[in-house]
Amino acid sequence: MTTSEIALFVYDNLMKGEDQHEWLASARSLGEATTTPQYALVDLGTSGALVQGGFVAVTGELYALSPAALAALDVHRGHPILHRRTAIRLADGREAQAYLLSMEQAAGCRRVREGDWRKRRGAPGATRSRDNSPLVSWAKRRFDPSR
Known part of the structure; x- marks a missing residue:
C-alpha cells in the first residue's frame, strides 16, 4: 500500500458482487479480511x-483507496452524521478504516449473527434461512396445528 492510500474495510453492499461495489471502482483490492470479535x-x-x-x-474485504475516493465515499455513506468512519482492528493485527453506526442508531435493527453480509436472510449462499429456524418452526406449529 502506498503512503497516500488509506485501507478501508467493507462488510456489506460495497463488497465485490454487491450492488454498490462500483463505489470502489478506483480502489485496489487487498483481499478478504475479518475484524476482531468485538x-x-x-x-x-x-x-x-x-x-x-x-x-x-x-x-x-479490504481496499486501498486514494484520499479523494475515500472523501467521495464519506459523502455517500453519510460520514460523520449517519455512519462514522473510524479505525478498527482486524483479526490479523492490521488496522483499517471502516464505517460504523452507534449502538443507539442500531437499536432495533436485526443482527447478522454470522457476521457475514452474504449469509444474511435469504441471501444467495445463506446457510440457514430465518424461516426454518427452530424457533420459527415451533411458533408456526403452535399457531397452526395442521402443520
Whole structure:
C-alpha cells in the first residue's frame, strides 16, 4: 500500500458482487479480511452497518483507496452524521478504516449473527434461512396445528 492510500474495510453492499461495489471502482483490492470479535453487523435493509461493542468477528474485504475516493465515499455513506468512519482492528493485527453506526442508531435493527453480509436472510449462499429456524418452526406449529 502506498503512503497516500488509506485501507478501508467493507462488510456489506460495497463488497465485490454487491450492488454498490462500483463505489470502489478506483480502489485496489487487498483481499478478504475479518475484524476482531468485538463488533456486531446489523441489517439496515439495503445496506449493513458495523457496530462496536458486539461479540462477532465480521467478515469483509479490504481496499486501498486514494484520499479523494475515500472523501467521495464519506459523502455517500453519510460520514460523520449517519455512519462514522473510524479505525478498527482486524483479526490479523492490521488496522483499517471502516464505517460504523452507534449502538443507539442500531437499536432495533436485526443482527447478522454470522457476521457475514452474504449469509444474511435469504441471501444467495445463506446457510440457514430465518424461516426454518427452530424457533420459527415451533411458533408456526403452535399457531397452526395442521402443520
